[in-house]
Amino acid sequence: MTIAVPTMGESVAEGSIGTWHRKSGDAVKKDDLLVEIETDKVAVEIVAPADGVLEIVEAEGATVTPGQAIGRISGSGAAAAPAPAAAAAPVPAKAAAGDIPLSPSVQRIVAENNLDPKAIQGSGKDGRILKGDALEAAAAPAPAAPAAATPAAAPVAASAPRETGPRENRVKMTRLRQTIARRLKESQNSAAQLTTFNEVDMTNVMALRSQYKEVFEKRHGVKLGFMSFFTRAVVAALQEIPAVNAEIDGTDIIYKNHYDIGVAVGTEKGLVVPVLRDADTLSLAGIEKGIAALGKAARDGDLTLDQLQGGTFTITNGGTYGSLMSTPILNAPQSGILGMHNIVQRPMAVNGQVVIRPMMYLALSYDHRIVDGKEAVTFLVRIKELLEDPARALLDL
Known part of the structure; x- marks a missing residue:
């Protein structure tokens, strides 16, 4: 079989x-x-x-x-025996890379960059051109024009992997890690990324969560965390500032009237961003259940392609690991990503008095090609207001 x-x-x-x-x-x-x-x-x-x-x-x-x-x-109980050696026959020559069909992803890269497939050295089986080969060829500098005759020089060999030291260990990157690296670099190169910061006083959200967490869990079967409050605040801010929920497509802007929020999840194999669909229609309990299910699927390796595609905005929580502040990278083609961070007790001036408050730094990275600075700052201030006064969300204020 x-x-x-x-x-x-x-x-x-x-x-x-x-x-x-x-x-x-x-x-x-x-x-x-x-x-x-x-x-x-x-x-x-x-x-x-x-x-x-x-x-x-x-x-x-x-x-x-x-x-x-x-x-x-x-099913015989033994591994299949190798076939008996046949009479010596001519060994077929290895197919040239140009004779092997190209995958759709490679065809796209070749077409977009006007590459000659026959000039690309394939590293796959039987010389097949892989996506990484095509990307490397596209990134290679154009050959220089012939120079005037110079004394013959020894051919320059392609750069080989450096030798590892006695206390080093070389491990090939997984395909997922290669994809993460490529997509992050593509995002950096393609968007005009800028980050704006603010801070939020988490006193009221923490008090609300502490007051109702037990009855909430008994009623809904899921713990009341911070992500539901942040997701609700993000959706409200996106509805007010639609540019942050849009994307650029060529010379057009696509404004999205749906709110599918990507939630960054760290796994043993790398960072993945499953998508919580129609977050604007979900209650706090629905958001918590949805995020919990996506997180479990990510850690168990059970995410489907559909769960990883189509997000309109992303939230990443570096505070889980103790991060105080960061500048998150956009999850292309999205135009915005919100970075949550660690909650730290800090002295704050409130009504002329110094008090200790649980504070969190917020970071919004955005694509300045589509989102203006005023819009980005307004978006982040809106999230701050909704978190510092959670009743605003209930009253639609």
Whole structure:
């Protein structure tokens, strides 16, 4: 029985083999976890389709496409024996990179940058051009014009990975980590990013949460956290300042009248941003339940592509790890991201008196191409007002 790569979503044309949890020749049971396929967005678990003995066809790190066989299950109780050696036959020449079909993502990069596929050195199986190969070719400087004749010089070899020291360990980046790195850099390069700061007195929110947290949990079966208050405040501010909920598409601006809030979640494999849909229609309990479910799915590796796409604005909480202040990077193509931080008891001047208050710094990073400074500051001040006086949200003030 063949173990094949499943379809991983319309926008996912390839993936790479992660760690095999079993070895060739191991006896496996149906539904045993065998391996994960790492894609640009999610990791897809592959389980044994039946009882039998595993034969691995594609090794760890190999690039694979939907439908490709990566292993087999033999029901005979022994791994499939290698086929007897045939009479020596001519070995077919390795296909040139230009003869191998390009994946949709590679085709797009080649077309957008006017690249010649035959000039790109493919690093995939049989010389297949991977997305990273195309991006590297697109970023390479154009060849210089021929210079006047000069004394012959030795050819310059391509830069090789540096040697690791005795107390260093080289580990290949996972596909997810490569995607995170690429997307963050693309976001930095494509948007006019700017960050504005403010601070919020969390006294009233903390008092409200302390007063009702027990009855809230008994009633709704979920704890009352800070994220529901922040999400509610963000939605209200987005409705007032629609540019922060919009995106640029070429020379157009797309204003969105839906509020799908991305919530950054740190996992063992890296940062992912699942999306809480229609946050404007949810109660505080609905927001808490939705965020809790997305966080669990992220940590368990059960997020689907649909849960990771289509957000209109993002909230990230560095305070979970003790961050006092940061400048979050935009989650392209979104135009805004709110950074929450650690709550710290600080002396504050209130009505001419010095009092100790639980304070949090807020950071709004925004795309200055679409969001003006006045709008960004107004947006952040609006969030501050709604958090310092939670009754405003209930009274729609």
